[in-house]
Amino acid sequence: MEEQLRALAGPRRRQILELVQDRELSAGQIAAHFEVTRPAISQHLTVLKAAGLVAERRDGTRRMYRANPAGLTGLKQFIDRFWATGLARLKTEAEAEAAGPGRRQPAAGRGA
Amino acid sequence: MEEQLRALAGPRRRQILELVQDRELSAGQIAAHFEVTRPAISQHLTVLKAAGLVAERRDGTRRMYRANPAGLTGLKQFIDRFWATGLARLKTEAEAEAAGPGRRQPAAGRGA
DNA sequence: CTCCTCCGTTAGAAATATCTTACGTTAGAA
DNA sequence: TTCTAACGTAAGATATTTCTAACGGAGGAG
Numbered sequence: 001m002e003e004q005l006r007a008l009a010g011p012r013r014r015q016i017l018e019l020v021q022d023r024e025l026s027a028g029q030i031a032a033h034f035e036v037t038r039p040a041i042s043q044h045l046t047v048l049k050a051a052g053l054v055a056e057r058r059d060g061t062r063r064m065y066r067a068n069p070a071g072l073t074g075l076k077q078f079i080d081r082f083w084a085t086g087l088a089r090l091k092t093e094a095e096a097e098a099a100g101p102g103r104r105q106p107a108a109g110r111g112a
Numbered sequence: 113m114e115e116q117l118r119a120l121a122g123p124r125r126r127q128i129l130e131l132v133q134d135r136e137l138s139a140g141q142i143a144a145h146f147e148v149t150r151p152a153i154s155q156h157l158t159v160l161k162a163a164g165l166v167a168e169r170r171d172g173t174r175r176m177y178r179a180n181p182a183g184l185t186g187l188k189q190f191i192d193r194f195w196a197t198g199l200a201r202l203k204t205e206a207e208a209e210a211a212g213p214g215r216r217q218p219a220a221g222r223g224a
Numbered sequence: 225c226t227c228c229t230c231c232g233t234t235a236g237a238a239a240t241a242t243c244t245t246a247c248g249t250t251a252g253a254a
Numbered sequence: 255t256t257c258t259a260a261c262g263t264a265a266g267a268t269a270t271t272t273c274t275a276a277c278g279g280a281g282g283a284g
Contacts, residue, residue, distance in 0.1 A: 002123060009121040010242085011114060021197055027261060040243055042262055061251045061260050069198020076195055079188050085133055086181020122272085139231060152273055154232055173230045173281045226284085233278080240271070248263075254256085 001074040007051035008075075012036070013044050017067055020054060024066040113186040119163035120187075124148070125156050129179055132166060136178040 007013055012034070019030055031041040045065060048054040052071030057064045119125055124146070131142055143153040157177060160166040164183035169176045 002121075005117065005121045006241095009114075009117045012242085017194075021194065022201060028259095036242090037244060038260090039245085039262075043242080046262080063261065067194070067198055069195050069202070072191055072195055072198075076191050079184055079191060082129075082133065082179070083181050083184055083188055086179055086184075089134060090181070118271095124272090140229095148272090149274060150230095151232075151234095151275085155272080158232080175231070228281105228283085230281090231279090234276085236274090238271100238273080240269100242267105242269080244265105244267085246264085249261085251259090253258080 001078055003051040004053060004071060004075045007047050007053055010044070010047075012040075013048055016041070016044055016048065017053060020065050021067045024057070024064045026059075026062045026064055028062070030065065113190060115163040116165060116183060116187045119159050119165055122156070122159075124152075125160055128153070128156055128160065129165060132177050133179045136169070136176045138171075138174045138176055140174070142177065 008017075015034070016030055019025060019033060027042060027045060028038065030045070031038040034041060045054065045056075049056055049065075053068055054065050054071075055068045057066075120129075127146070128142055131137060131145060139154060139157060140150065142157070143150040146153060157166065157168075161168055161177075165180060166177050166183075167180045169178075
């Protein structure tokens with residue numbers, strides 16, 4: 001998950017990912033969308049591939065890339081878990097607040 | 113979202129986030145869990161706070177921190193959207209494959 | 225008031241990321 | 255084979271990140 005976060009942290013790589021999200025493009029086609037040099041894009045593609053966020057397919061002398069949603073599995077789980085835990089805590093606190101801001105021992109929690 | 117991704121990309125900051133996910137801790141208590149110096153932790157907390165991933169509360173001379181799940185909203189949406197789009201594409205391709213690997217014009221899609 | 229604790233901020237060193245230029249490799253056309 | 259197109263890789267410059275050491279301010283105890 002470390003690799004995926006670091007890969008996504010770069011804005012250029014997120015843009016690349018958007019490009020190949022719903023279509024397959026060659027390295028050259030991807031590079032044509034940006035103002036940086038082609039080797040720079042190639043390096044970004046290497047990082048994305050290492051993180052499992054894009055899949056590579058060879059077609060003669062070209063290399064075709066497309067997004068690989070499965071590579072996001074770990075990160076998605078991390079965020080979902082965090083999100084769920086946080087919401088649960090907020091809910092608990094809201095209930096405690098509703099039960100009585102001054103009380104110290106609200107009547108052993110029956111939610112809603 | 114840029115800020116949140118860069119904040120999460122550092123392993124140390126993810127560990128901090130885990131620590132304050134379900135309890136509130138002071139800066140000093142957080143620092144005590146790591147082997148780096150206290151100012152380093154303070155800087156990480158500044159980054160996390162700027163990204164909206166933690167909330168700060170003052171208690172006398174101390175500063176208490178806890179995770180703020182709402183700060184993940186944008187990133188969660190980004191990942192969920194990406195995930196959904198990718199799964200939809202995979203599903204479409206699987207159906208096309210099932211309809212006939214050699215065919216060029218499968219009989220206008222009736223799913224499953 | 226003085227003293228002490230807790231913490232953020234600054235300055236600077238070391239590691240890392242991102243880009244450009246130059247080069248090497250592979251696949252197909254002539 | 256020779257030539258060309260499409261890419262990846264290596265080397266090096268510059269910017270950014272992450273840490274440590276030193277310092278400064280705010281809040282309570284005596």
